[in-house]
Amino acid sequence: MCDRMIKCNKEYSSNIQRRFKKWTNELLSKFGPDITYSNNKYQLRRPLSRIFLLNESDYDSLHMKLSTKSDFLVDGFEPSFDKYTQLKDASVVNLEEFYQNENIITLDTSLACFCPVFADSDAIPMMSSDFDSVILVCPDRISESAQRLENKLPEIESDLIERLLFRVALTHEIGHHYTLGNFSVTALREVQKFKDLNILEGMANWFAYMFLDQNERWVQAEFAISQRPSYRHYLYFKHSDMSQLLDVFLKDMDYSKAPIALKNIIGGKLNLNGHMVSVASKFNGVAMDWSDKGGTIIAGEEIKALTTMKKGFFITPKIDLLIGRFPQEVTIVTNEIANAPDYGKIPDNIKVLPRDKADIMTVIKNHFSDDNNKKVESILTELGLY
Numbered sequence: 001m002c003d004r005m006i007k008c009n010k011e012y013s014s015n016i017q018r019r020f021k022k023w024t025n026e027l028l029s030k031f032g033p034d035i036t037y038s039n040n041k042y043q044l045r046r047p048l049s050r051i052f053l054l055n056e057s058d059y060d061s062l063h064m065k066l067s068t069k070s071d072f073l074v075d076g077f078e079p080s081f082d083k084y085t086q087l088k089d090a091s092v093v094n095l096e097e098f099y100q101n102e103n104i105i106t107l108d109t110s111l112a113c114f115c116p117v118f119a120d121s122d123a124i125p126m127m128s129s130d131f132d133s134v135i136l137v138c139p140d141r142i143s144e145s146a147q148r149l150e151n152k153l154p155e156i157e158s159d160l161i162e163r164l165l166f167r168v169a170l171t172h173e174i175g176h177h178y179t180l181g182n183f184s185v186t187a188l189r190e191v192q193k194f195k196d197l198n199i200l201e202g203m204a205n206w207f208a209y210m211f212l213d214q215n216e217r218w219v220q221a222e223f224a225i226s227q228r229p230s231y232r233h234y235l236y237f238k239h240s241d242m243s244q245l246l247d248v249f250l251k252d253m254d255y256s257k258a259p260i261a262l263k264n265i266i267g268g269k270l271n272l273n274g275h276m277v278s279v280a281s282k283f284n285g286v287a288m289d290w291s292d293k294g295g296t297i298i299a300g301e302e303i304k305a306l307t308t309m310k311k312g313f314f315i316t317p318k319i320d321l322l323i324g325r326f327p328q329e330v331t332i333v334t335n336e337i338a339n340a341p342d343y344g345k346i347p348d349n350i351k352v353l354p355r356d357k358a359d360i361m362t363v364i365k366n367h368f369s370d371d372n373n374k375k376v377e378s379i380l381t382e383l384g385l386y
């Protein structure tokens, strides 16, 4: 596709194992500057400057050195989705106003991170005159995390998971470069001041998803369960029309348009038992756990789609599209799932009961007016699951 990305500089700690260097080269050979999305074409103008594969102590010391001048993507804001949906229709927002009361969320950047390095930094020699896109990766920690994922991915042979997770992590960081690589220093400084994780981590994971293959996508979806909710928004994005956000980052390069673009992608909302149900274009009736609090949804009618939630129950006769993977703390009970692309094998906390044995629509009707505290218990009891 292009050799500008392939030529990206690579630096390694002395004891980095060969396989990680090989995987890095393999991965980089896939990327080029042209981005085609539906009918839109974009071009990434800036090459990626450097990738560092480092052992734990080198990683931590360079990470610290870089973050004194450029505290990028180690923390940020995660505004509630209500806040976007309440935005007035306009093309830009006042970023200062929009983010002023948000709490700072700290991210776990111990496996890998993306860092734009500006010319005033003396942490590492610069390769370009304005800013360098730098990625730090710690293969040792990725290996450890891969071990923890092994029994959670029955679709994949366990000795493959390390390579897949390495590719997922590095592709996510490259996704940040694809998001921000066309920005000017001034625009990037603005992002740095108002780091919107819903947008930035959502976009990086969305880009990664678009580049990854099926096995890697399963790893990405499973890994996202252990991360902040902003890392899971791509699960929704991947079924949405992302043109507006791509325009903001790759064509207009105007960050003040980003919150409105996100608002338009989320669409309007309905409330279903206290949960947000999106009514954006083709997504009428998507139940989402944007809050990351989990909860219980009992829907007597078929639901179009459900995105991953942290804990609780989801009981409905039919799910058209199950989006994302669900931790063991979630129980889903349904008669039919038409599509579950983020799983190769449906795990046992997702119970698909044959309708002729247990008609969920009828059982929900029988208990619809039950006391809220007892409702789940009585439905599950009648279905023989409690």
Ligand SMILES: [Zn+2]
Residues within 6 Å of the ligand: 073, 114, 172, 173, 176, 200, 201, 204
């Ligand atoms: Zn990230």
